[in-house]
Amino acid sequence: MQQDGGSDTEVTWEDQQNINKFGRLNNRFHELEDEIKIAKETNDNLEKDEVESRIEQMKEMTSKNLEKLEEERDSILAQMAELKKILYGKFKDSINLEVD
Numbered sequence: 001m002q003q004d005g006g007s008d009t010e011v012t013w014e015d016q017q018n019i020n021k022f023g024r025l026n027n028r029f030h031e032l033e034d035e036i037k038i039a040k041e042t043n044d045n046l047e048k049d050e051v052e053s054r055i056e057q058m059k060e061m062t063s064k065n066l067e068k069l070e071e072e073r074d075s076i077l078a079q080m081a082e083l084k085k086i087l088y089g090k091f092k093d094s095i096n097l098e099v100d
Contacts, residue, residue: 011019084097 080097087095087097
């Protein structure tokens, strides 16, 4: 084997073992880089999925709460309308039940 300087360098058995080990480690390094990239992408996707799932849960809770509030409001308006009929029927113009 020749170096850039052109001199002959003897490659010992130990040198060859180190070269082989370096090659295996280099291959494993690149495999790990690919696996880490995939793991990060998977992790990011999972986090997005969790966020989307959490948002959906929050939307459901908010929708249920909104529905409950609207039902209560409609019930109150109906009761107020009934009371207006009764009270205006009795007191006529001497009572003001209009909402500002």
